[in-house]
Amino acid sequence: DQQVKQNSPSLSVQEGRISILNCDYTNSMFDYFLWYKKYPAEGPTFLISISSIKDKNEDGRFTVFLNKSAKHLSLHIVPSQPGDSAVYFCAASVYQGGSEKLVFGKGMKLTVNP
Amino acid sequence: GAGVSQTPSNKVTEKGKYVELRCDPISGHTALYWYRxxxxxxxEFLIYFQGTGAADDSGLPNDRFFAVRPEGSVSTLKIQRTERGDSAVYLCASSLMNSPLHFGNGTRLTVT
Known part of the structure; x- marks a missing residue:
């Protein structure tokens, strides 16, 4: 069973507009959430994270929102740029004494059109 | 290099053969992970090393899979009697304690 779900496989937006990527999870024990970005033939690259004690974390053009009651998080990218085109993975973990044993979603392919 | 290095980048093998995949983590990173x-x-998580020991190997699918990290740096993932279902990209990641994972570019394994 998928503990982390990214229900939309792809998203296409115009350059300069907002991109909103959604993620749902089922395990209420998750206490740390991350977004990774992946270009073809490369490994995933860490983008932004949020602890379960927060509901928002912002880093430049990227903001992650966490709604614990709904078990939902989202990544907002604004303004979107063509270089943001990639596959985005949502991931979650339970703190286990330092182990980042992440559970990933299936990913969403974002295309930003010039 | 500054990043996690994985070799080979591609590996094609026949069903039933043995393969080894190598990971060279970022210098100083004590934690090392294998994902598939x-x-x-x-x-998907396979195994986690803290130093030389496997702290969590709960993700290894069966006893054909084994990983080592004898000196606390380079790690090798070993797969015996490969099956077509083992075909995947095997990703290695390293990190400092309680920090985000840094992934390598992966080894694409194809079992024919």
Missing amino acids: QSLGQGP
Whole structure:
């Protein structure tokens, strides 16, 4: 069973507009959430994270929102740029004494059109 | 290099053969992870090392899979009697304690 779900496989937006990527999870024990970005033939690259004690974390053009009651998080990218085109993975973990044993979603392919 | 290095980048092997995949983590990173990404899926956890010891190997699918990290740096993932279902991208990641994982570019394993 998928503990982390990214229900939309792809998203296409115009350059300069907002991109909103959604993620749902089922395990209420998750206490740390991350977004990774992946270009073809490369490994995933860490983008932004949020602890379960927060509901928002912002880093430049990227903001992650966490709604614990709904078990939902989202990544907002604004303004979107063509270089943001990639596959985005949502991931979650339970703190286990330092182990980042992440559970990933299936990913969403974002295309930003010039 | 500054990043996680994985070799080979591609490996094609016949069903039933033995393969070894190598990971060279970022210098100074004590934690090392192996993940496996099948087509259309996100990465799935296989094993976690803290130093030389496997602190969590709960993700290894069966006893054909084994990983070592004898000196607390380079790690090798070993797969015996490979099966076509083992075909995937095998990702290695390293990190400092309680810090985000840094992934390598992966080894694409194809079992024919």
